[in-house]
Amino acid sequence: MSTLSFLVRRILAIGCGLIMAAITGIILVNALRRYTFGLSLTWGEELPVYLSIYGVMFGVALSYLQDRHMRFTIVTDFLSPALRERLFLAMDVVTAVCGGLLCWSGWLFAMRRGTIEASGLIGAANSLAESTGLAWLVWIGRMGTWQFALCVGGALLLLAAAIRFSERLRDLRNPIHETAPTASDTVRMRARGQASLD
Amino acid sequence: EVTLRFAHVDPDDWQSSKKGAAAQMFKQIVEGQSDMTVEIFPAGALGNEDEIVSQVQEGLVQVGMVSGAMSKVCKPAAVLDIPYTFADATVAWEVLDGPFGAELAEACEAKTGLKTLAYGETGFRNFTNGTRPIRTPEDMAGLKFRVQPIPLYLELVKGLGGEPTPIAWTELPNALATGVVDGQENPVGVIYNNGLHKLQKYMTLDGHVYGVDFLVMSTETFDMLSPEQQAVVTRAAVVAGNFGRSIQQWNTAGGISAVQEEGMEVYVPTAEELAQFREAAQPAVKEWLAGDLGADAEWIEKLDAAVADATD
Amino acid sequence: MSFAIVLVGTLAGLPIAFAIIAALMYFMITGDAPYHPRLVPSEMFKALGSFPLLAIPLFVLAGELMNESGITSRIIRFCAVLVGRLRAGLALVNIWASVIFAGLSGSAIADTSAIGRVFIPEMEKHGYDRAFAAALTAASSVIGPIIPPSIPVIIYALIVSGVSVPALFMAGVGPGLLLAVFLSIFVLTTVRVSDPEPGVDIMDGQSSAQALLGGIVPLLMPVFVVGAILAGVVTPTEAAALAVGYALVVGLVVYRKLGVHNLPRIFANAMVDSSIILIIMAAVGAANWVLTYNRVPNMLTDWVLANVDSKTAFLIAQMILFLVVGLFLEGIAAMLVLVPILHPIAVAFGVDPTHFGIIVIFNLMIGLITPPLGLCLFVAEGVANVGMTRLVRAIIPFFVVELLVLVILTFVPAFSTWLPRALGF
Ligand code: NA
Numbered sequence: 039m040s041t042l043s044f045l046v047r048r049i050l051a052i053g054c055g056l057i058m059a060a061i062t063g064i065i066l067v068n069a070l071r072r073y074t075f076g077l078s079l080t081w082g083e084e085l086p087v088y089l090s091i092y093g094v095m096f097g098v099a100l101s102y103l104q105d106r107h108m109r110f111t112i113v114t115d116f117l118s119p120a121l122r123e124r125l126f127l128a129m130d131v132v133t134a135v136c137g138g139l140l141c142w143s144g145w146l147f148a149m150r151r152g153t154i155e156a157s158g159l160i161g162a163a164n165s166l167a168e169s170t171g172l173a174w175l176v177w178i179g180r181m182g183t184w185q186f187a188l189c190v191g192g193a194l195l196l197l198a199a200a201i202r203f204s205e206r207l208r209d210l211r212n213p214i215h216e217t218a219p220t221a222s223d224t225v226r227m228r229a230r231g232q233a234s235l236d
Numbered sequence: 237e238v239t240l241r242f243a244h245v246d247p248d249d250w251q252s253s254k255k256g257a258a259a260q261m262f263k264q265i266v267e268g269q270s271d272m273t274v275e276i277f278p279a280g281a282l283g284n285e286d287e288i289v290s291q292v293q294e295g296l297v298q299v300g301m302v303s304g305a306m307s308k309v310c311k312p313a314a315v316l317d318i319p320y321t322f323a324d325a326t327v328a329w330e331v332l333d334g335p336f337g338a339e340l341a342e343a344c345e346a347k348t349g350l351k352t353l354a355y356g357e358t359g360f361r362n363f364t365n366g367t368r369p370i371r372t373p374e375d376m377a378g379l380k381f382r383v384q385p386i387p388l389y390l391e392l393v394k395g396l397g398g399e400p401t402p403i404a405w406t407e408l409p410n411a412l413a414t415g416v417v418d419g420q421e422n423p424v425g426v427i428y429n430n431g432l433h434k435l436q437k438y439m440t441l442d443g444h445v446y447g448v449d450f451l452v453m454s455t456e457t458f459d460m461l462s463p464e465q466q467a468v469v470t471r472a473a474v475v476a477g478n479f480g481r482s483i484q485q486w487n488t489a490g491g492i493s494a495v496q497e498e499g500m501e502v503y504v505p506t507a508e509e510l511a512q513f514r515e516a517a518q519p520a521v522k523e524w525l526a527g528d529l530g531a532d533a534e535w536i537e538k539l540d541a542a543v544a545d546a547t548d
Numbered sequence: 549m550s551f552a553i554v555l556v557g558t559l560a561g562l563p564i565a566f567a568i569i570a571a572l573m574y575f576m577i578t579g580d581a582p583y584h585p586r587l588v589p590s591e592m593f594k595a596l597g598s599f600p601l602l603a604i605p606l607f608v609l610a611g612e613l614m615n616e617s618g619i620t621s622r623i624i625r626f627c628a629v630l631v632g633r634l635r636a637g638l639a640l641v642n643i644w645a646s647v648i649f650a651g652l653s654g655s656a657i658a659d660t661s662a663i664g665r666v667f668i669p670e671m672e673k674h675g676y677d678r679a680f681a682a683a684l685t686a687a688s689s690v691i692g693p694i695i696p697p698s699i700p701v702i703i704y705a706l707i708v709s710g711v712s713v714p715a716l717f718m719a720g721v722g723p724g725l726l727l728a729v730f731l732s733i734f735v736l737t738t739v740r741v742s743d744p745e746p747g748v749d750i751m752d753g754q755s756s757a758q759a760l761l762g763g764i765v766p767l768l769m770p771v772f773v774v775g776a777i778l779a780g781v782v783t784p785t786e787a788a789a790l791a792v793g794y795a796l797v798v799g800l801v802v803y804r805k806l807g808v809h810n811l812p813r814i815f816a817n818a819m820v821d822s823s824i825i826l827i828i829m830a831a832v833g834a835a836n837w838v839l840t841y842n843r844v845p846n847m848l849t850d851w852v853l854a855n856v857d858s859k860t861a862f863l864i865a866q867m868i869l870f871l872v873v874g875l876f877l878e879g880i881a882a883m884l885v886l887v888p889i890l891h892p893i894a895v896a897f898g899v900d901p902t903h904f905g906i907i908v909i910f911n912l913m914i915g916l917i918t919p920p921l922g923l924c925l926f927v928a929e930g931v932a933n934v935g936m937t938r939l940v941r942a943i944i945p946f947f948v949v950e951l952l953v954l955v956i957l958t959f960v961p962a963f964s965t966w967l968p969r970a971l972g973f
């Protein structure tokens with residue numbers, strides 16, 4: 039399980055990093071291009087927006103694996119570590135169900151009207167498909183490709199919650215859990231090392 | 237107890253907004269003449285035009301009034317955007333309220349499940365710029381015009397000799413103020429209400445594209461109404477569409493005077509100059525559109541024939 | 549039942565976003581047509597699919613790059629030259645370093661951890677109470693999201709139509725400085741530490757001239773980024789991308805403290821940190837759609853307008869509401885839920901929309917230093933390790949000062965509206 043966990047974390051992090059880099063690059067180039075040549079790319083806004091939705095979905099699963107999501111800790115911090123971990127175990131199950139439902143409903147959503155064209159992308163997608171001879175590339179210009187992100191995100195969340203559940207279960211069988219950090223400890227520890235929002 | 241939710245993206249105010257006017261008229265008539273209730277969701281409260289279209293299809297929203305979003309789900313409707321098609325608004329009304337409009341509505345209903353109850357208008361679009369007065373297409377050479385990121389508009393501006401630059405609506409004022417683009421194109425009411433005339437010196441009333449509003453309801457929703465209710469809804473929609481058109485005309489007329497008072501130079505092209513615009517822009521757009529429409533390309537000729545009938 | 553799911557779920561420690569999604573799923577699955585579960589992802593997709601929203605990950609990224617490029621020590625030295633020799637000099641440097649830091653990042657938490665790590669030990673060495681130093685660090689970092697650039701401001705402008713990011717950015721400058729001035733006055737009147745040679749330890753052997761020169765690079769960033777937005781050359785999103793470019797150049801080329809091998813980690817981290825906020829925005833967006841569809845905001849608006857009879861009463865009521873909510877809820881989440889409802893009411897009472905935006909953001913950012921959920925408080929405690937009880941006791945006077953500033957800002961709109969008006973927004 040720990041190999042799987044490591045692998046999943048790695049893949050998600052690489053996905054997040056690449057998407058973040060692509061978003062930054064496209065927006066920078068597009069802004070500079072417009073300012074210098076007065077011409078912007080037709081896909082210069084829509085593509086980063088849709089990419090970021092995939093990025094958010096990867097990030098949501100990864101931050102679940104890292105226990106970084108925003109949650110209330112008023113009640114849980116008063117519980118004994120053992121009880122708290124059991125409660126979080128239950129919350130892993132709820133999150134997994136939530137991920138499963140999101141995956142299923144995201145599928146229904148993307149299948150519903152997924153062939154609709156994304157106005158800023160379809161032109162570029164069509165010419166890309168023509169120039170490469172790969173017909174499936176037109177899907178870059180269709181909404182379904184991007185709407186599918188929610189389905190992927192739900193599946194990843196389900197996976198993350200399952201991994202977290204098994205990790206917690208393992209920790210709980212191991213006596214070290216008596217000193218397990220509270221959720222606000224996690225916030226604190228995280229903040230010592232790096233920046234966050236607000 | 238039937239509740240009809242009416243969604244659009246314009247402001248609620250009926251005096252300054254054509255869709256706002258249409259929605260309020262629709263509500264007034266339906267509530268007065270039947271036991272149905274109308275709830276208006278103005279200003280994109282439930283989402284943008286694309287989302288309104290899909291919500292009407294889903295039956296979440298019962299009535300929607302949309303413009304550009306319609307041709308995305310019903311391609312034949314894109315022919316209405318062919319530049320310099322309608323000589324003036326009355327021609328457009330005759331075409332849309334006549335057999336062509338009915339046939340287009342049927343085709344779109346078959347494709348999308350959306351019944352077009354009536355047509356309104358968002359008005360003719362015109363070019364403005366800050367560099368020089370535009371009287372003929374030659375005057376557009378070398379000028380950068382902001383367009384919506386829609387291929388047809390790129391073709392249109394290219395055909396006229398300008399340089400089309402797709403920029404999001406929200407950054408248009410900045411782009412005009414800083415000279416990222418020289419000009420833009422919009423209906424007069426939009427130009428005046430958003431203060432674009434303060435950023436631009438010249439306007440040419442070339443009326444290149446006539447913007448159509450579609451007042452739509454899903455077939456499913458319509459079929460669930462009783463025949464009496466259907467009659468009220470249809471009647472209310474037609475009056476609402478016409479009220480929207482009237483308010484739009486009123487605001488455009490007032491807007492032209494207002495921008496001139498505030499220092500804009502407005503040029504009205506002659507019939508010959510307009511013919512030059514048409515010859516420069518139409519072939520390129522029609523060729524592109526025919527390719528894009530594929531089997532639906534016959535609608536280009538249908539529209540031309542309907543316009544010819546209406547102009548006789 | 550849906551409300552019960554949100555309530556029980558969040559109290560049991562379920563991440564806020566998932567509690568909302570779970571409740572919406574329940575609502576859609578059990579509800580009659582036209583409700584359908586696929587509406588949840590559909591509305592989430594809509595909430596996430598906006599170009600202005602991309603400013604959030606980009607500003608987070610710029611902030612993280614800045615943080616890791618060794619800029620903090622330069623800001624501190626710069627401020628030490630300016631105010632370090634006054635009475636209670638170190639405390640003043642702490643406050644004004646936060647002001648400059650505020651111009652670089654939109655995040656108060658980054659400020660607390662970056663400045664706290666330097667100042668809390670340093671101030672203790674010079675005779676300050678450690679808990680006081682931690683409290684001051686947390687309190688002054690609230691300036692971060694008030695002075696531009698600011699993530700809460702970008703989100704505010706996204707959820708309310710009719711206020712622009714540039715106008716709100718400018719509106720935050722006055723309040724941010726006002727808070728810095730009030731905190732400075734408070735420090736000057738209460739601190740008795742003689743603090744003899746404050747500059748010695750933190751100057752790192754540099755002369756005043758070197759320190760002032762070193763401050764140019766960090767000071768140029770807000771000029772460059774916010775300036776580009778004000779000049780109308782770029783949108784806030786593009787400005788955020790430019791800020792990333794600037795931070796990359798500073799980190800890789802100018803200071804050379806950042807290596808290319810650090811970048812994958814920092815880029816991934818920025819996406820993950822933003823996704824924590826963005827998923828809440830998506831969930832709240834979907835929930836707001838359901839509420840709007842059922843006309844809940846209209847009903848609440850009608851109710852408030854019928855029961856609150858004056859602008860003053862409304863301003864007091866909203867101030868108390870946001871303060872209480874800020875105790876328990878993270879600021880951005882609170883904004884997403886309440887602002888769509890309260891903004892139209894504020895407008896109906898004739899409150900300037902830009903002014904209202906700033907007081908709401910200021911109010912919710914005070915929540916960063918209040919228990920039980922105060923992220924800056926947690927961070928400061930993490931750095932200082934003085935125990936939550938001592939820290940909370942030390943922060944009370946600062947809380948009172950910030951409350952006073954909030955009251956002033958609420959009833960004197962000019963502090964917020966003067967600058968954007970003067971610049972023509
Ligand atoms: Na800031």
Ligand code: NA
Nearest residue numbers: 875915918921
């Ligand atoms: Na708090």
